[in-house]
Amino acid sequence: DIQMTQSPSSLSASVGDRVTITCRASQSISSYLNWYQQKPGKAPNLLIYAATSLQSGVPSRFSGSGSGTDFTLTISSLQPEDFASYFCQQSYTTPRAFGPGTKVDIK
Amino acid sequence: QVQLQESGPGLVKPSQTLSLTCTVSGGSISSGSYYWSWIRQPAGKGLEWIGRIYTSGSTNYNPSLKSRLTMSVDTSKNQFSVNLSSVTAADTAVYYCASESSTVTGRALDYWGQGTLVTVSS
Numbered sequence: 028d029i030q031m032t033q034s035p036s037s038l039s040a041s042v043g044d045r046v047t048i049t050c051r052a053s054q055s056i057s058s059y060l061n062w063y064q065q066k067p068g069k070a071p072n073l074l075i076y077a078a079t080s081l082q083s084g085v086p087s088r089f090s091g092s093g094s095g096t097d098f099t100l101t102i103s104s105l106q107p108e109d110f111a112s113y114f115c116q117q118s119y120t121t122p123r124a125f126g127p128g129t130k131v132d133i134k
Numbered sequence: 135q136v137q138l139q140e141s142g143p144g145l146v147k148p149s150q151t152l153s154l155t156c157t158v159s160g161g162s163i164s165s166g167s168y169y170w171s172w173i174r175q176p177a178g179k180g181l182e183w184i185g186r187i188y189t190s191g192s193t194n195y196n197p198s199l200k201s202r203l204t205m206s207v208d209t210s211k212n213q214f215s216v217n218l219s220s221v222t223a224a225d226t227a228v229y230y231c232a233s234e235s236s237t238v239t240g241r242a243l244d245y246w247g248q249g250t251l252v253t254v255s256s
Contacts, residue, residue, distance in 0.1 A: 028197065057158070058240075059240065059241060061239075061241075061242040063181075063243070070246035070248055071181065071230075071249065072246070073239065073242050073244050076241075077239070077240035077242070080239075082239065082242075113181065114181055116181075116183075116240060116243070118234070121186075121194040122185075122195075122196045122197060123171075123186075125181040125183065126180075127180045128159040128181075
């Protein structure tokens with residue numbers, strides 16, 4: 028099975044900051060990497076699919092990069108509504124697997 | 135736009151079977167464009183992929199749960215279901231149903247239900 032790791036596990040940032048979250052797969056997953064945002068008490072929401080494609084309706088300050096085993100989610104200018112947890116997920120093979128998550132909170 | 139809604143008991147006794155149903159609206163479960171998935175999340179923890187089912191009934195299960203897991207689809211009701219047997223406290227979690235697109239979003243989970251909390255306790 029493919030294992031996913033994320034770093035950092037949490038971070039504190041201010042509104043307007045550029046934020047970068049890293050996700051690593053235990054083997055190559057090509058570009059089959061997705062990013063989700065989850066707010067407390069809510070279901071996850073798809074932000075980025077296929078490593079770099081922005082889901083419809085998601086603000087352009089979110090972007091994704093990477094391929095193979097190393098991937099990055101970037102928020103170019105953090106907004107108040109972006110304080111949440113972020114999860115990566117591989118969709119290269121089954122069983123699908125999620126990263127452990129990164130919690131972004133207010134500095 | 136596809137909408138999903140989980141339903142089922144919120145409390146299950148240890149050793150019994152957890153049964154949940156997801157009702158799909160805004161689209162046909164038989165469309166062939168989606169795999170229908172289950173994910174769970176213990177309180178304060180990360181997301182665990184449980185498995186998925188295609189409209190044909192073909193399934194993929196998480197190996198860690200496979201021996202206790204059964205999924206089914208009812209196209210007449212536009213629903214799919216999960217049964218998890220021999221539950222323990224470790225199965226207490228919020229359970230989500232979701233759709234995995236086989237076309238538009240490159241196999242991402244693009245629509246989610248709101249989630250339902252299932253507690254395993256006597």
